[in-house]
Amino acid sequence: MAEGVLVTDADGVVVHANRALRGLLGVGPEVLGRPLTEAIAQEGVQGLVELAEAERESVQEELPVRGRRVLVRVTPIEDPTTGIVAVLSDVTELRRLERIRRDFVANVSHELRTPVAAVRAATETLLSGALDRADTAREFVGIVDRHAERLHRLVEDLLELSRLESGEVRHLPEPVRLRDAVTRALELFSLAVKARGTRLTASVDPAVDCVEATAHALEHILSNLVDNAIKYSPEGATVRVTAAPHGDRVRLSVVDTGPGVEARHLPRLFERFYRADKSRSRDLGGTGLGLAIVKHLAEAIGATVSVESTPGEGTSFHVDLRPSAGPAAEPSRDE
Ligand SMILES: Nc1ncnc2c1ncn2[C@@H]1O[C@H](COP(=O)(O)OP(=O)(O)O)[C@@H](O)[C@H]1O
Ligand SMILES: [Mg+2]
Structure with missing residues (x-):
């Protein structure tokens, strides 16, 4: 016993x-x-x-x-x-888990507090007169809008994490054509790329076809990584998405020429709410949950994620996926 x-x-x-x-x-x-x-x-x-x-x-x-x-x-x-x-x-492990849970609740409360306080301050200002002056009304409604958006993102990310951790949705991997997933994910960024003058390129090795994944997991992983790469790099930076065979895996990489991450942060980067640059992440509307979600999604489809970075030169995130022999499921047609 x-x-x-x-x-x-x-x-x-x-x-x-x-x-x-x-x-x-x-x-x-x-x-x-x-x-x-x-x-x-x-x-x-x-x-x-x-x-x-x-x-x-x-x-x-x-x-x-x-x-x-x-x-x-x-x-x-x-x-x-x-x-x-x-x-x-x-009871060492039990106590450790309890501490993680407590820290998590404290972190969530802390993250909620800022946007909630901002919304309250703005509505109070509006109610106490600013509403009657068109220029100030617009400004304060804008503040409410931005912080409501941030709350929305936080809640969405928390729900996604909790779904993943509860194992409630089973991510049964199936063959997914990697080229298609990359194309779909990158489409989401056409506006952001234009606004920041980022050069976003994709190259999928012709030897790579299908991987074991779900379309949802793959696109979510990619969009989180590409979002970070664009967001944390200065204007005019280059972000490359590549996929190529890597040993018995297929390596999907998102490589940027941004500021990089100091080595001391790297081991904790995939933890919930861990940020290398706190104020920058918050300014950019980050929730600090993106990479935790990426890691969970990767695990759910039997893939592994890793990161390499050189401060001042850039960062590379790698997702090592299981290649799949089977053909991608045909999109179902309405009869
Ligand atoms: N491509 C990147 N370049 C530099 N720093 C990065 C990059 N990707 C992630 N980071 C760092 O990792 C942290 C965690 O990322 P993430 O979990 O996506 O949270 P968020 O983007 O919401 O802050 C970020 O706050 C940032 O400090
Ligand atoms: Mg992020």
């Missing part, structure tokens, strides 16, 4: 200590037959045993044990024998 179990007899001698217990406390089988006070040096355990014996009821406490969090529950044994049973559970 996963829990560590320790039993003593009426004289306080250890009569049972399972493998999990010995592993948790870092002791060997020699603890058997010895008094608990000598056998177990772990701080806190002895005190709990004494308390349980004095109170004649179960007591528990979470203790730091050899770098882990361990919940220790001590129960006195009722007649005919006396002594105690101690059950030790390693």
